[in-house]
Amino acid sequence: MANLTRWSPFKSLSRFEQNAPFDDIFRGFGLRPQWSELEAPDVRIDVSENDGAYRVKAEMPGVDKNDIDVSINGNQVAISAEIKRESKKKDDERDICTERYYGQVYRSFSLPDEVDSGKASAHYEGGVLTLELPKQKSSSARKLTVS
Structure with a gap:
């Protein structure tokens, strides 16, 4: 790739x-x-493959796993998430510098082969989203007779 x-x-x-x-x-x-x-910050990904599946690792620090959405359509994969800002501050506190990003992040990409979305799985731990995306078994090829 x-x-x-x-x-x-x-x-x-x-x-x-x-x-x-x-x-x-x-x-x-x-x-x-x-x-x-x-x-918005980039959703950085690593993609690896073996004979039967793709493995995608996406960095998503500061995101709650319930705020992550993954959609698969054929060979198209889309990852989106919402990073929420904590609004708990004491009354006498004020921001001096705010550099952390809050809001929506989105990343989509295409894989060379279609994905079997029924067998796909996602796991989120330590700020890294790991997707296991099994390749779709190719449909049986058949020869058409020209009449």
Whole structure:
């Protein structure tokens, strides 16, 4: 399987966030450039296969397993999740810096072979979602007679 690189036009803008002098200009005004809001984090995956199945491991830290949705349609796999923000704060607390992402994440991809969705399974532990996706048995080939 070929290696694919995901490109995002906003990725280069996030470099400005690391530029401390630029950030210091806005610190006294209570304003801060929010370049990171333009881009949701990537759902990074590893895909491996054997003769009978694919195994997909997806990094999804900070996600509750009940908030993860996986759908399979033929050879198309889609993973989506909602990362929720904890809103428990004391009355005298205020945010100084907020960099963690909250919201929806989504990733879809195609596999070379169709997946038997009836036998597929998913397991989530330690921030990693593991999918076991058995390959669909090829339907019996038959020869057609041309009349």
